[in-house]
Amino acid sequence: MGPASSSIVYRAAHGVIEGRWVDEPWLAVDEGGTITALGHAGQAEPPAELLQRDLGPVMLLPGMVDAHSHAFQRAIRGATHRRGAHDPSSFWSWREAMYARAQTLDPEGVHAITRQAFAEMLRAGITCVGEFHYLHHQPDGRPYADPNELSAQVLRAAAEVGIRVVLLQVLYLRAGHGQPALPEQRRFCDADVDAYLRRVDDLRSRGVPLGLAPHSVRAVPRPALLEAIRYAHAHGLPLHAHLSEQPRENEECRAEHGVTPTRLLVDAGACERARGLTAVHAVHTTAEDHRLLAGQHVCACPTTEADLGDGIVPAVELRDAGVEVALGSDSNAVIDLVQEARLLEMDERLRGQARLRLCDERGRLGPALLHAATEAGASALGQSATLGRLGVGRPFDALTVGLDDPFFEGIASDHLLDALMCAGTARAVRHVFVGGQARG
Amino acid sequence: MGPASSSIVYRAAHGVIEGRWVDEPWLAVDEGGTITALGHAGQAEPPAELLQRDLGPVMLLPGMVDAHSHAFQRAIRGATHRRGAHDPSSFWSWREAMYARAQTLDPEGVHAITRQAFAEMLRAGITCVGEFHYLHHQPDGRPYADPNELSAQVLRAAAEVGIRVVLLQVLYLRAGHGQPALPEQRRFCDADVDAYLRRVDDLRSRGVPLGLAPHSVRAVPRPALLEAIRYAHAHGLPLHAHLSEQPRENEECRAEHGVTPTRLLVDAGACERARGLTAVHAVHTTAEDHRLLAGQHVCACPTTEADLGDGIVPAVELRDAGVEVALGSDSNAVIDLVQEARLLEMDERLRGQARLRLCDERGRLGPALLHAATEAGASALGQSATLGRLGVGRPFDALTVGLDDPFFEGIASDHLLDALMCAGTARAVRHVFVGGQARG
Numbered sequence: 001m002g003p004a005s006s007s008i009v010y011r012a013a014h015g016v017i018e019g020r021w022v023d024e025p026w027l028a029v030d031e032g033g034t035i036t037a038l039g040h041a042g043q044a045e046p047p048a049e050l051l052q053r054d055l056g057p058v059m060l061l062p063g064m065v066d067a068h069s070h071a072f073q074r075a076i077r078g079a080t081h082r083r084g085a086h087d088p089s090s091f092w093s094w095r096e097a098m099y100a101r102a103q104t105l106d107p108e109g110v111h112a113i114t115r116q117a118f119a120e121m122l123r124a125g126i127t128c129v130g131e132f133h134y135l136h137h138q139p140d141g142r143p144y145a146d147p148n149e150l151s152a153q154v155l156r157a158a159a160e161v162g163i164r165v166v167l168l169q170v171l172y173l174r175a176g177h178g179q180p181a182l183p184e185q186r187r188f189c190d191a192d193v194d195a196y197l198r199r200v201d202d203l204r205s206r207g208v209p210l211g212l213a214p215h216s217v218r219a220v221p222r223p224a225l226l227e228a229i230r231y232a233h234a235h236g237l238p239l240h241a242h243l244s245e246q247p248r249e250n251e252e253c254r255a256e257h258g259v260t261p262t263r264l265l266v267d268a269g270a271c272e273r274a275r276g277l278t279a280v281h282a283v284h285t286t287a288e289d290h291r292l293l294a295g296q297h298v299c300a301c302p303t304t305e306a307d308l309g310d311g312i313v314p315a316v317e318l319r320d321a322g323v324e325v326a327l328g329s330d331s332n333a334v335i336d337l338v339q340e341a342r343l344l345e346m347d348e349r350l351r352g353q354a355r356l357r358l359c360d361e362r363g364r365l366g367p368a369l370l371h372a373a374t375e376a377g378a379s380a381l382g383q384s385a386t387l388g389r390l391g392v393g394r395p396f397d398a399l400t401v402g403l404d405d406p407f408f409e410g411i412a413s414d415h416l417l418d419a420l421m422c423a424g425t426a427r428a429v430r431h432v433f434v435g436g437q438a439r440g
Numbered sequence: 441m442g443p444a445s446s447s448i449v450y451r452a453a454h455g456v457i458e459g460r461w462v463d464e465p466w467l468a469v470d471e472g473g474t475i476t477a478l479g480h481a482g483q484a485e486p487p488a489e490l491l492q493r494d495l496g497p498v499m500l501l502p503g504m505v506d507a508h509s510h511a512f513q514r515a516i517r518g519a520t521h522r523r524g525a526h527d528p529s530s531f532w533s534w535r536e537a538m539y540a541r542a543q544t545l546d547p548e549g550v551h552a553i554t555r556q557a558f559a560e561m562l563r564a565g566i567t568c569v570g571e572f573h574y575l576h577h578q579p580d581g582r583p584y585a586d587p588n589e590l591s592a593q594v595l596r597a598a599a600e601v602g603i604r605v606v607l608l609q610v611l612y613l614r615a616g617h618g619q620p621a622l623p624e625q626r627r628f629c630d631a632d633v634d635a636y637l638r639r640v641d642d643l644r645s646r647g648v649p650l651g652l653a654p655h656s657v658r659a660v661p662r663p664a665l666l667e668a669i670r671y672a673h674a675h676g677l678p679l680h681a682h683l684s685e686q687p688r689e690n691e692e693c694r695a696e697h698g699v700t701p702t703r704l705l706v707d708a709g710a711c712e713r714a715r716g717l718t719a720v721h722a723v724h725t726t727a728e729d730h731r732l733l734a735g736q737h738v739c740a741c742p743t744t745e746a747d748l749g750d751g752i753v754p755a756v757e758l759r760d761a762g763v764e765v766a767l768g769s770d771s772n773a774v775i776d777l778v779q780e781a782r783l784l785e786m787d788e789r790l791r792g793q794a795r796l797r798l799c800d801e802r803g804r805l806g807p808a809l810l811h812a813a814t815e816a817g818a819s820a821l822g823q824s825a826t827l828g829r830l831g832v833g834r835p836f837d838a839l840t841v842g843l844d845d846p847f848f849e850g851i852a853s854d855h856l857l858d859a860l861m862c863a864g865t866a867r868a869v870r871h872v873f874v875g876g877q878a879r880g
Contacts (some may be wrong), residue, residue: 083803087796113850153673303863307786309789355748356522405561410514415517422518
């Protein structure tokens with residue numbers, strides 16, 4: 001079947017189509033926003049009777065997938081870099097500042113800041129975001145009339161700006177081992193795991209794209225962790241958790257359970273499904289942890305992990321152990337997955353004092369870093385069948401990068417993708433499409 | 441004396457004037473491009489009879505000073521991130537790729553690529569660059585008819601795009617201890633230090649802003665190093681040298697001289713003048729090296745030092761030892777001193793696993809990082825009396841950052857500079873002025 005007559009054919013100078021770099025790609029997109037045919041220079045031309053749209057001197061790439069965001073933290077961009085009465089000189093004191101801001105947000109405030117962050121994401125070529133959402137209840141912890149009120153505000157913000165969202169609904173129950181939630185954590189907390197799962201049931205019944213996110217082994221006791229994992233597996237939902245972001249989390253886990261956070265998750269069954277788990281950060285992990293995570297995802301968030309003094313994700317060791325590394329904008333101080341991808345590689349160069357750390361099996365770095373920003377994220381969010389890749393039958397979620405930007409002047413076409421991913425930013429993103437609709 | 445009648449008054453919403461963050465700054469600039477008066481909200485208004493120009497919702501900052509550039513290396517942006525027949529997986533094999541490109545450039549080629557790099561710098565708010573220039577002669581090492589032909593091409597490129605340049609004229613004599621120059625290094629090399637100094641004399645006689653740059657302790661034997669240092673001191677010229685970028689340089693220096701490269705430079709008299717020396721990189725330096733460099737500059741180039749697998753500049757230790765840390769774009773794969781400043785801090789957070797590493801004495805980070813990108817660079821290039829700061833009697837070298845960029849939406853004015861320097865890029869640079877002329 002050829003594309004319907006209401007289709008549009010998009011053309012670009014270069015692009016990554018079906019995972020391959022090609023010259024003069026074209027894609028036919030039907031009125032529902034699905035790619036119905038594609039090709040590139042040297043192959044058959046697209047049907048001439050279709051409306052043609054040449055996007056100009058650009059490279060066309062799959063839309064990027066941000067696998068870990070806390071949208072509301074966009075509200076403290078620039079606000080935690082100063083000594084004073086409150087001195088955010090560690091991860092933990094930074095967290096106090098972040099909590100203080102979180103306390104001030106009412107439903108409209110959550111909507112407004114989320115919309116702002118999501119709009120920035122779209123402009124930066126991010127077409128799908130995994131929102132790791134833990135602002136659930138009123139500041140004192142009492143549920144809103146709709147217990148999913150704030151989740152609904154996140155979904156509303158996404159719908160308004162036109163970005164896809166997978167709601168990674170967070171389970172948060174305590175401050176730590178034997179410690180009830182701090183006052184400023186109360187709005188993150190459900191009464192128990194059953195209350196949490198009732199909210200999840202409600203969202204599932206509304207058809208919301210979902211993942212289950214026990215916040216961390218610190219915030220979720222083992223029995224509740226087991227229940228959340230069981231639920232995720234039973235319903236085929238992605239499972240996300242913060243993991244080993246700070247050494248203190250490891251120490252506390254060892255004191256409570258006698259094992260690393262990774263071992264605790266694995267023993268609780270988190271890795272029973274291939275590609276079912278996304279461990280966020282995994283900075284302070286051991287070689288044994290890396291082996292345990294084989295076949296799963298780690299989500300690295302390099303700009304946040306630097307900002308918060310976490311450390312460098314051991315992406316080389318994880319890759320070598322068979323872990324798929326995705327990317328997240330996390331605190332959203334920086335919203336730019338090109339920078340996240342670049343720093344994933346560059347921080348590994350700093351750590352290993354050598355170059356070319358994360359090349360794919362063909363020795364290519366640009367495609368490997370683009371994969372982290374697209375397909376790996378789609379897989380982490382349980383969307384690999386549809387997102388992260390431009391191909392027939394998939395939605396036209398795409399971005400273009402303007403090659404007439406002086407940044408690219410004089411660069412051979414064969415090096416454009418490497419230049420973008422190893423030296424660039426999302427600055428040169430020009431067009432953004434989600435499901436065939438122009439956005440950004 | 442008030443400003444002349446041909447002066448223009450520039451106004452902005454916020455800015456850093458005379459080193460201080462102020463609201464509603466104004467500057468009167470005469471027709472020669474010199475600042476003749478200034479003020480801000482709550483002070484006297486500027487003379488109403490002058491032509492007024494409101495730059496709009498922007499922050500006005502001093503033009504940035506890039507203290508270390510190899511403009512021609514812009515030609516290999518994106519070209520060294522792939523395994524293959526040539527495998528640039530280390531600093532040294534990257535250098536082979538860079539040398540191969542350097543071999544292909546004729547005078548017009550040097551002019552073209554330098555012009556391209558300098559134009560990008562201006563757009564990114566860099567108004568003065570220290571060009572560490574070592575492409576001197578024909579590819580086989582024979583001088584051009586004008587032995588300063590390629591220096592002249594660099595100066596021509598700068599004049600054409602309107603950026604200030606300080607030519608850091610490089611002395612290069614050998615591949616290493618007991619090793620003559622490699623064939624691909626011949627065009628960097630003068631016959632001896634006297635031939636080099638004759639070229640320097642010639643440039644001085646033409647009034648070119650100059651610094652002396654013995655390339656490294658690897659490329660310059662000790663007697664020539666002594667002569668270059670003596671000349672720089674005799675003529676009050678800045679002295680620049682690569683220092684301890686890679687461990688191998690340290691090992692070779694220890695084998696040849698029995699000391700660290702820093703100790704060798706210091707014993708050769710390089711630190712005899714306060715703020716006379718700029719050591720570029722200083723990554724693999726000891727606590728003793730840091731003490732020896734007190735009162736001098738280090739130029740850090742974080743994006744290049746990551747790209748090449750060098751490592752992290754110990755900026756905290758250097759600062760604590762009394763070293764002024766400036767910034768350079770170095771290989772020019774990335775041309776963005778906001779990113780360099782941000783990564784100076786962020787890489788230190790990765791190294792120390794703590795936040796707020798480089799705050800100034802008032803506990804402020806934004807101003808400290810802006811200082812590195814402006815005043816420290818001006819000092820490293822011997823231009824602190826005129827550049828790096830907006831003040832009466834100084835040239836109007838400035839940039840503005842557009843605060844209507846969505847990046848800044850919702851950020852309190854008191855946090856704008858921190859947001860830019862700790863999370864931003866040069867993307868939002870809007871206006872650039874050099875000596876009062878609009879550029880970029």
